[in-house]
Amino acid sequence: MIQLRAVTKKYKNNYALKNINLDIVSGEFVFVTGASGAGKSTLMKMLYKEETPSSGTVLIGGINIANLPPEKVPNLRRCMGIVFQDYKLLNNQTVYDNIAYVIRTLGISSKEVNARVTGALKVVGLLDKIKAKPTELSGGEQQRVSIARAIVNGPPLLIADEPTGNLDPKNSMEVMQILDQINQRGITVIVSTHDSSLVNYFRKRVITLDNGEIIRDIQAGTYE
Amino acid sequence: MSNAEQTIKGKVKKHIPKDWLCEFRIAYRIIKEVINDLKRTGIVNIFIITTMAAILTIFAALFRTTLSLSEFASQLGNVLEISVYLKNGTDVNTVGQRIKAVDNVVKVKLITKEESWNDLKHQIQMPDISNPLPDTLRVKVNKPENIKAVLDTIKTFSGVEDISYAEELAKKIQILTHIANITMLVVIITVAFLTITIINNTIQLVIQSRKDEIEIMRLMGVSNWYIKTPLVLQGAFYGFTAALIAVIPLKIVNNLLLNVHNFFLVPSPAMAENIVVTSLLLVGILFGAGGSFFSIKKYLQV
Numbered sequence: 395m396i397q398l399r400a401v402t403k404k405y406k407n408n409y410a411l412k413n414i415n416l417d418i419v420s421g422e423f424v425f426v427t428g429a430s431g432a433g434k435s436t437l438m439k440m441l442y443k444e445e446t447p448s449s450g451t452v453l454i455g456g457i458n459i460a461n462l463p464p465e466k467v468p469n470l471r472r473c474m475g476i477v478f479q480d481y482k483l484l485n486n487q488t489v490y491d492n493i494a495y496v497i498r499t500l501g502i503s504s505k506e507v508n509a510r511v512t513g514a515l516k517v518v519g520l521l522d523k524i525k526a527k528p529t530e531l532s533g534g535e536q537q538r539v540s541i542a543r544a545i546v547n548g549p550p551l552l553i554a555d556e557p558t559g560n561l562d563p564k565n566s567m568e569v570m571q572i573l574d575q576i577n578q579r580g581i582t583v584i585v586s587t588h589d590s591s592l593v594n595y596f597r598k599r600v601i602t603l604d605n606g607e608i609i610r611d612i613q614a615g616t617y618e
Numbered sequence: 619m620s621n622a623e624q625t626i627k628g629k630v631k632k633h634i635p636k637d638w639l640c641e642f643r644i645a646y647r648i649i650k651e652v653i654n655d656l657k658r659t660g661i662v663n664i665f666i667i668t669t670m671a672a673i674l675t676i677f678a679a680l681f682r683t684t685l686s687l688s689e690f691a692s693q694l695g696n697v698l699e700i701s702v703y704l705k706n707g708t709d710v711n712t713v714g715q716r717i718k719a720v721d722n723v724v725k726v727k728l729i730t731k732e733e734s735w736n737d738l739k740h741q742i743q744m745p746d747i748s749n750p751l752p753d754t755l756r757v758k759v760n761k762p763e764n765i766k767a768v769l770d771t772i773k774t775f776s777g778v779e780d781i782s783y784a785e786e787l788a789k790k791i792q793i794l795t796h797i798a799n800i801t802m803l804v805v806i807i808t809v810a811f812l813t814i815t816i817i818n819n820t821i822q823l824v825i826q827s828r829k830d831e832i833e834i835m836r837l838m839g840v841s842n843w844y845i846k847t848p849l850v851l852q853g854a855f856y857g858f859t860a861a862l863i864a865v866i867p868l869k870i871v872n873n874l875l876l877n878v879h880n881f882f883l884v885p886s887p888a889m890a891e892n893i894v895v896t897s898l899l900l901v902g903i904l905f906g907a908g909g910s911f912f913s914i915k916k917y918l919q920v
Contacts, residue, residue, distance in 0.1 A: 455626025
């Protein structure tokens with residue numbers, strides 16, 4: 395599913411990522427851990443082409459996205475769900491409209507949009523909040539809406555950049571359990587986090603970054 | 619390669635054609651986006667449209683006046699003729715054919731020496747003397763500015779005794795036409811500049827107010843053209859509405875000019891009002907959409 399080969403990202407004299415080599419197969423659940431500034435976010439951004447490597451190749455589904463022309467980037471992003479620490483919801487729109495936004499731009503019928511949105515909301519357990527505005531929801535609920543939006547287009551890959559960074563332990567656990575359930579449906583899930591308790595609880599593959607380098611890659615690992 | 623990988627490869631690389639219903643739904647969504655953007659811009663819409671309407675009114679009034687000036691120049695130009703006086707014993711048909719073949723010559727009319735003499739005798743009391751007048755060819759040229767070139771060519775023909783034409787009048791007509799054309803060019807450039815500046819600032823404000831939303835749309839994989847099109851249409855809408863408003867003062871200018879044409883017994887240029895209204899709408903829409911397009915390129919990194 396994902397292959398990174400000799401990926402380096404350099405900002406002036408600082409290396410955000412150094413010679414990263416990584417393989418993630420379809421259906422995997424991967425935690426990317428490390429201290430702040432270790433390169434987690436840069437790595438995640440590289441996967442949805444918000445960042446471009448200074449050198450090396452990033453293959454997703456066999457396509458080197460480092461060379462992907464700008465007009466194809468939206469196509470790539472529609473093949474994956476992206477979840478952010480700050481939710482990135484449109485506060486002036488309802489939960490339904492937030493989730494439906496992207497699929498509506500594809501010309502999908504209202505009936506189909508409705509089916510997909512309610513399906514996604516069922517997965518995250520927020521069907522009763524369908525008409526609420528994000529500002530009326532708790533942080534945990536907002537993040538669940540963000541997850542529903544990420545899966546509404548049925549992506550084979552979900553990228554979550556610090557999804558529990560703004561949440562309390564209870565909500566963090568709930569969000570992570572939802573991501574785990576999504577993974578069990580066959581979707582590849584990559585989560586960057588520095589929440590050791592969650593990593594230790596779920597026992598998934600753990601990739602640890604330090605100063606832009608992979609220092610550890612363990613199956614069913616812990617945070618350490 | 620797994621199914622998931624194939625799905626990604628297929629969706630990223632290939633263009634998946636959409637059916638007409640799908641395209642219709644997208645168009646509907648885009649129109650809804652435009653309406654939402656206009657609602658959000660609020661009262662500022664009125665200021666933008668009013669300012670643009672004022673600019674387009676100046677454009678329309680000057681354009682319509684230029685058309686009238688051109689018509690006056692053209693009518694005056696029609697009375698301009700070159701008189702070519704021939705030497706005695708010259709074959710008028712041969713010289714006439716040669717002149718007809720000169721570029722920009724529209725018509726050549728022979729006035730025989732007898733006709734000229736009879737005309738003169740009609741106008742003034744003449745003593746009974748032999749006819750001293752030469753055969754004359756009246757040459758009509760398509761445009762006043764071409765008279766000089768035609769004149770210089772004819773001068774070289776054998777059998778031509780002398781040439782005369784209303785040089786001062788021709789020069790004035792030429793200057794008048796030149797001024798009308800230059801004025802129009804300056805007006806179009808000024809209108810383009812002002813319209814694009816206004817639209818540019820407006821769309822910049824819209825982009826700033828929607829910065830977070832556009833960022834989210836971009837990250838979620840909304841197509842660049844889907845983000846840009848409503849903004850371009852918004853600019854086009856401003857231009858179109860302003861042009862429609864500018865049609866009202868244009869009507870007044872048109873009526874005033876018709877009175878001037880009637881007074882001087884010069885026909886009004888054919889379809890002048892329709893030409894100006896069509897140009898007005900086209901300029902409004904094109905400059906509105908164009909201004910928006912350039913603004914998006916400048917302020918929106920998608």
